[in-house]
Every structure is written in C-alpha cells, then in structure tokens.
Amino acid sequence: QKEVEQNSGPLSVPEGAIASLNCTYSDRGSQSFFWYRQYSGKSPELIMFIYSNGDKEDGRFTAQLNKASQYVSLLIRDSQPSDSATYLCAPRSSASKIIFGSGTRLSIRP
Amino acid sequence: DAGVIQSPRHEVTEMGQEVTLRCKPISGHDYLFWYRQTMMRGLELLIYFNNNVPIDDSGMPEDRFSAKMPNASFSTLKIQPSEPRDSAVYFCASTIGQDLATEAFFGQGTRLTVV
Numbered sequence: 419q420k421e422v423e424q425n426s427g428p429l430s431v432p433e434g435a436i437a438s439l440n441c442t443y444s445d446r447g448s449q450s451f452f453w454y455r456q457y458s459g460k461s462p463e464l465i466m467f468i469y470s471n472g473d474k475e476d477g478r479f480t481a482q483l484n485k486a487s488q489y490v491s492l493l494i495r496d497s498q499p500s501d502s503a504t505y506l507c508a509p510r511s512s513a514s515k516i517i518f519g520s521g522t523r524l525s526i527r528p
Numbered sequence: 529d530a531g532v533i534q535s536p537r538h539e540v541t542e543m544g545q546e547v548t549l550r551c552k553p554i555s556g557h558d559y560l561f562w563y564r565q566t567m568m569r570g571l572e573l574l575i576y577f578n579n580n581v582p583i584d585d586s587g588m589p590e591d592r593f594s595a596k597m598p599n600a601s602f603s604t605l606k607i608q609p610s611e612p613r614d615s616a617v618y619f620c621a622s623t624i625g626q627d628l629a630t631e632a633f634f635g636q637g638t639r640l641t642v643v
Contacts, residue, residue: 450628461572461619461634469629506571508632514559514625515584516632520570 421445424519432527437494439464439522441507444488448509451483451490456504456521465505466492497526532635534620540641546608551620551639552601562595562605562634563619571619578625579604610642 423442431437436477439453451471454462468481468490470476490509494501504521511517533552541547553560561576575585582599588595592611599602607614618641621632 451599452631454631461637463634464631467631468628510628512628513583514578514623514628515572515573515576516621516623518563518571 420519421517422507422519424505424522426520427523428525429522430525430527431497433497433499435497437501437524437526438495439492439494439505439507439524441490441492441519442472442488443490443507443509444462445511445517446485449512450466450510452508452510452516453479453481453490453492454508454518456505456506462506462518463510478497494524499526499528502526523527532620532622533634534618534638536638537636538639538641540643541610543611543642544609545642546606547610547614547619547640547642549605549640551603551605551635553603553620553622554633556600556624557622557633558600558625559623559632560597560603561623562603563621564616565619565637566603566616571616574625595602607640610640612642615640615642 452467453465458463466481468483478495482491506521507519535550562574565571574587576599595605617637619637622630622636624630
C-alpha cells in the first residue's frame with residue numbers, strides 16, 4: 419500500500435463546475451495535510467492546508483479532512499481554465515516528514 | 529527572503545560522471561527535504577534533514593546517491609556514477625519543524641539529464 423494515494427486522472431471538468439479531488443493516507447500519525455498545485459514545468463505551490471477534522475474554506479477552495487477514515491479532499495468551485503494543473507496531496511507526520519501523493523491531473527474544459 | 533535556491537537549473541551529463549546538485553534553504557528553516565520527480569514515480573522523498581542531521585534516508589535509491597548538509601544554509605545531493613535512469617527533476621524544499629501548519633517551500637528544481 420502506498421503511503422499516499424490519489425487518482426492520477428486526468429479529471430476533466432467543465433468550466434464553472436465543481437472539481438473534486440480525493441486523497442487517502444496510511445500514516446495515522448499524520449497531523450497536518452497540504453494541497454499543492456503544480457503547473458507543468460514549475461515547482462509545487464501551496465493551495466490549502468488543514469489539520470482539524472471537518473471543512474476549511476478559502477475562496478473557491480474547500481479542504482475536507484476525516485482522520486478516522488484517513489481521507490482528505492479538495493473541492494474547487496467555479497472551476498477556471500487556470501485551475502488546470504496537477505494537484506498533490508501531502509500529509510505531514512509528527513516527525514515533520516512530508517510525503518506526496520502521485521498527484522491528480524485536472525483539466526478544465528471551456 | 530529569496531526563497532529556496534537550487535543550482536544548477538539544468539544539468540546534462542554523460543553516464544558515469546559525478547553530478548552534484550546544490551540547495552540553499554530559507555533562512556531560519558530547520559528542515560530540508562530532497563525530492564525527485566518523474567512521470568512514472570511522481571514526487572518521491574529521497575532524504576530529509578533536521579538541524580543539518582539526516583533523519584530519514586530510506587528514499588535514497590541506492591549507494592550511488594549521497595546527501596550532505598554541512599551547515600544550516602547549504603546542502604548537496606551527489607550522484608556518482610550517474611546513470612540514464614537518474615534523469616529527473618530534483619527538488620529541494622525547506623520548512624519550520626515547530627509549526628506543523630507551515631508547508632514545505634520548494635526551490636525551482638534542477639532538471640537532470642544523463643545521456
């Protein structure tokens with residue numbers, strides 16, 4: 419079992435719709451969770467972080483965490499073509515180890 | 529702060545040669561990570577340091593790879609001898625250990641091509 423699992427996609431979503439990205443992780447000691455966005459040829463950049471069970475909203479982005487199910491998700495509302503990228507899930511352990519999932523490629527079609 | 533700085537940005541080398549990648553973390557960050565990214569394997573953690581001490585090197589693929597952090601502002605990742613399958617983008621990242629809400633900040637990466 420991989421430490422962090424994501425659907426590789428590509429996930430195709432029409433412009434203006436909601437994109438839903440999912441991630442499961444195996445380390446129950448993970449204490450915080452990051453979502454990064456990576457454009458082709460660029461470095462990963464932070465979109466959201468969450469460390470408490472429930473939802474956290476920031477603009478068009480909502481992160482959801484369920485530690486009992488070891489599941490974290492990212493919702494993108496009103497999807498824009500500029501949201502087309504690879505989204506990486508990254509749990510951070512109590513030892514500050516940060517492991518990345520393989521990423522989900524998201525494509526927003528006009 | 530200028531962020532995490534990596535050099536070189538691009539490296540092309542012949543199989544069998546030694547390659548050294550360099551990283552300067554953000555000042556004040558006490559954790560430093562080396563990652564490798566390929567299409568097939570995604571973003572893999574190779575090794576990470578805390579206060580210049582290697583904490584976990586279980587991701588280092590084999591003995592040809594070595595990493596050092598002689599001081600808080602500099603780290604190297606060395607491949608000797610290099611092989612074509614080492615071709616990838618290598619990222620360095622840094623963070624603050626005491627704040628679990630702080631993410632890893634990435635450098636621009638080094639694109640390595642071994643021919």
